[in-house]
Structure formats: C-alpha cells, structure tokens
Amino acid sequence: MKNALGAVDTVLLLGGRSEIGLAIVERLVRDGARRVVLAARDATAGPPPVIGAAEVHLLDFDASRPETHGEVIEAAAKLVGDLDVVIPAFGVLGSQRTYDADPVAAAEAVAVNYGGHVSAGLFAARRLREQGHGTLVVLSSVAGVRVRRANFVYGSAKAGLDGFAQGLGDALHGSGARVMVVRPGFVIGRMTEGMSPAPMSSTPGQVADAVIVGLRVDAEVVWVPGRLRVFFAVMRMLPRAVWRRMPR
C-alpha cells in the first residue's frame, strides 16, 4: 500500500532489465519499497540482482507473447501481494533503415512496443482496479508526440502507446487505480548506445527522478526534461513541410 507520504511497498517491472525501469525501481526501494518483481525474457536463468534491502523475485516474461501476460501479472501478485506500482519498461528501438528493409521485423517491433503494452497494460489495469489502488507507469516517448520521418515505425508505436495509456487512465478514473504517462526525450543509455544525443536529452537516472516526483503528486503526464512539454507544444504546430525535413 502507498502510505500517507507516498512511499510504496511493492513494484513490478516488466522488461526487468530495462535501464530506465531499474533506475525507477532503485529509487522506489530507496524510499521504502520492500518487494520487487523483475519480469524479463529468461529472467529465471540467472540470480536476482541486489537492489537495496528489497526482496527481489524473478519471473519469465516475453512482451511478444500476450497470451502469457495475464499469468505473469497474477504470479507477481501472488509473490508480493497488492501491486503498488507496475512499470512496463520493455521496448526495442531498432533503426528505420532496418525496418524499411525488413517490414516483418518492423511489425515484430511494433508488436512489442505497442501490442505488448496493450495486453500487459490491460491485464495490469484489471488487477489494479480490483485492488482499488496502484499506478501503472507507462514509458511513452516524445517520439510518439509527433511522429518523425526518421523513426516513424518506433514513433508510431509510441504514439499508439501514448494514446492507449491516456485512454486507460481515463477508463480507470474513479477506481482508485491510476496511469502515469512518461514522455522522455532522448535518453543517453543502452537503448541509444552509439547514437549522438539529441538536444534536451536526459539520463535514465533523471527520467527515474522525474517519475518519483510524478508518483508523489499523482501526476498524469510527466515530461523529461520538463521543458520538452513547451518545446513540443511548438513542434506540434510546425507545418508538415518543415517537419518532414527534420534531420533525425
């Protein structure tokens, strides 16, 4: 249960090796969370990582197999009880060039980046609604706020995810459960390794810090950094002819 000062007790991370996801989990544990479930592909093959003083459980989870997502959520609840925070942090970036060359790979990436979030999100929401409390932290991206030519397969999946998350948040309104949509810009980390950082980039730690603040105040949307909100308000209005020429 979330306490009076906003500290939570349990966390489920789907995509249990995600850099951003783990940075969020570490902070929640620092602030008092005691039980963590990390769900990832072949998670149970290795030993659980040490995260502060928390009790860490591992579950196998594959985002591209929606038929298994309900069981994973149930298994997590069996391990730690009520799920206070659920973070689906799985995703693949890929490159537009690869996707152009291999449309099947593009569809598979979308199945993870969008489809996987739909099934995992809905199963998690069902559980949170029953509990009457809990927050689903959805890692969207500014890539989906206005889709760019340079990465429109990834961007369109994030656009879908962002819309899904907002709709789910509205559907849960009044149930006690919540959805928080997180929109980071370029995050310097494993996913973007080898790429040169875009302006207004951040680190996984900074994204996690913003998520922690958002959870405390029950924010519905969090931009990282916060300035991106204003920046994208302008970007959204750029004429298509200009937008089309965005180099990246």
Next chain:
Amino acid sequence: MTFLTGWGRTAPTPARLARPRSAEEVAELVRRAPGRGVAVRGLGRSYGDAAQNSGGLVLDCTALTSWSLDETTGLVTAAGGLSLHDLMGALVPLGWFVPVTPGTRYVTVGGAVAADVHGKNHHADSSFGAHLRSLTLVTADGVGRTLTPGDELFWATVGGMGLTGVITEAVFQCLPIETSRVRVDVTRTRDLDHTLETMEATDHRYRYTVAWIDLLATGARMGRSVLTRGEHATRDELPRGADPLAFAPGSLLKAPAWAPNGLLNQVTVRAFNEAWYRRSRPGTGLIQKLAPFFHPLDSVDGWNRVYGSHGFVQYQFLVPFGEEATLRRIVSRLSALGVVSFLTVLKRFGPGTPGMLSFPAPGWTLALDIPAGRRGLAGLLREFDGWVAGAGGRIYLAKDSRMSAETMAAMYPRLAEWRKVRDEVDPAGVFRSDLARRLSL
C-alpha cells in the same frame, strides 16, 4: 464504491461501505465477505489507514448504538458503534463518567477497544482495556462470541485494530462523579527537563495530567510547556446554584470546508502557539467544564481540514522511562527544524494492559501533527522511527499512516503471539485493512 480516509485525510482508497443495524446483520455481512476482505470502521478518528480497505468491504458500525447502565455498579453495556459523545451525554447527568476518554469524544466504543485508547488519566488508570469486563466479537466464521479477560482472543482484540473481528458489544466499568466539572491546576514550565521533572514529581496527585509543548520555542526555552492537571470536582467545590451534573457540549465553530494549502505555516502556528501559551494562565483550583478540559479540539467541527488537500500525519511515539534522551533528541530536532505542529502533547504513561498490540506502556508519549506535504518529512520520521525503536519504544497504530512493516515488527515484540491468535480465529484473512496490508499484519 466510496473513497475513505482516516482523520489525517491522506491515502484515500475505495471500498464498498455497509452500515449494519444489528449484530445479526454484522454476522451476515461477515459470512458473505468478498475476496478483498472486510475492514471495521467506527467514526474514522484514527489518523491513518486503519479503518479503510481498498477494493473490499468496510463495515461502518455507527448504527450499532444501544446501551444500558447498571446504576448500582456503574457497569455499562454498550454496542460497538456507540460514540463516547452520545454515551457521555447520557451518563454524565446520571453521575457517571467513562473510565478513559481520548482527546475527542467522537470515537466509538469499538474504536476505543480496538485501539485500546488512553487518556489524560493513563498514569493513574491505564487504558480503556483495563476497564473492560467482557466483549462480544463477531469473528471471521460469522459467529458472535463473548470474551472475557481470561481469553487470549480478548487481549488480541484489545488493541487489535479491528483485525480479529467486529466488536458488537463491550461491558466496562464507569467512574462515579459528583459533578460535570473538573478542578484544574495550570502551570507553565521553563523547558523540557523542567516539564519532565514536574510531571514526574506531581502526576500522582492528579487523576488527569497532560503537557502541551511549544515546539517552536528554541534554545534555552526548548520544550517549554503548559501543564494542565485536574481532578473531577466535588459538589462543594462548585459555585452555589450551579447544576452539578449539567453537560451540554456543543460544536461551536465550524472550520472552513476548504482551506488553502500552506494556511498552517510557521507564522500562523507560531502565533497560535504563542497565544495558547500566554492564554493558559497559571492558576490552581480553576473550575472547568468537562468538554473544554478533555476535548478542546471538539469545539471546532472538522478542524482536520485546515491542513489543506495533502492532509497531515500524526506522529505519536512512546519511549520507556530511562530513555528520556531519545525524547529530548526528537524534540530538539523538531524545534531546530521549526516543524509546524498545531498541537504537540506530552503524556506520562503508567502501566499498560495485556493487549498484545496495545500502545501504552510505562514511559513518555509525545504526539504531534505535521502537514503531509512538508518536504523531507518521510526521511525525518524514518530517522525518528529508528531512534524510537532503538530505545525500545513504539509508534501508536491508531495514529500511524506511514511506518514500515519492519519498523512495526521491531516495535511490537508481541506481534508474533498476536498473529498466532489471529491466524487461528481468522485463518483465511477475512478481516483486513489498508493498515494491515501496509504493515503486513
């Protein structure tokens, strides 16, 4: 679904609310308990999440209000949902007073038992549980059982925070009084040590004592207090012509339904504390009515709303005698930080009851309110938790809304014993609350 919170107005969660009108209806509702379990609720005066049950059922017991008095013995038989306010309204004119009253009359008998509440007379009379003769408890199987102090389940229920079942009836001994007034002595103390010394030296002379600490006083005046000590007044102490047993407390003021966040800031609280300190003129033999003496906050209806939308937390801890250093350390830390607390109350406890999760034990207890929005509050209170646990002290469950399960386990050495009794009477965990989930009870 209704969203419920405690008196601190933090962490609301939704639940289905049912208001049974008889013990039979209670039993029926318990037998048909939903998967997320049942929590019991009285008047919601506990500060945190004790009387709420996210996604489950909450039994509002306030329609169970029957009672009777044996006028020769002073034994009262009261239903679990009867408020001490209503009970006092009926008893006082008959010359009887409740054995223990908390700082508000707006608690139910069930809530008073479940939290084993204490009053200003703890050093003399212990807590509510000490005055109980028997309880009727509807347990998880939907059966009503009568318990007496010889039963383990009795002492798991006294202080058990509603997690062993629904208290539908309690029998307890009341106190005969000649008048509805209190004879009060008020003194001011210079600093914390002076406060502790004075209480230690003079507590035994009074049935009721309490110190209000001015937390904003620093330096040499750190811990300066107004000490209020009283005794039920006798008939010959009243002015001529006064109706000796008149009792008609009313809520006089209404707090604004909405208050801006930050209304209670350093400036307003400092002004209030200064005024209170000055207003409390020293004197002896002052004759006061029961309500302003015992329940000063009840005169402002809904005062908890002045803390704004973030709500507030109450931090009430106990340290055993001999661990005054911990008390001093916490008070000086709070004073140095200028923590804004509306009312900070210090009380000297006497012997506790055998309640397995009861809060009171011989020692000092300090209670303070802090707006939940204060920055760094979580860390500060966690630090205090460590000091309190280290001193062999504990935090009051009826006030708590934020401690961790580990902290609780460290502070309540009889938790395992309580769990065993609870698991026997409620193996499936029908009785549950948000507090129980948060503290893994």
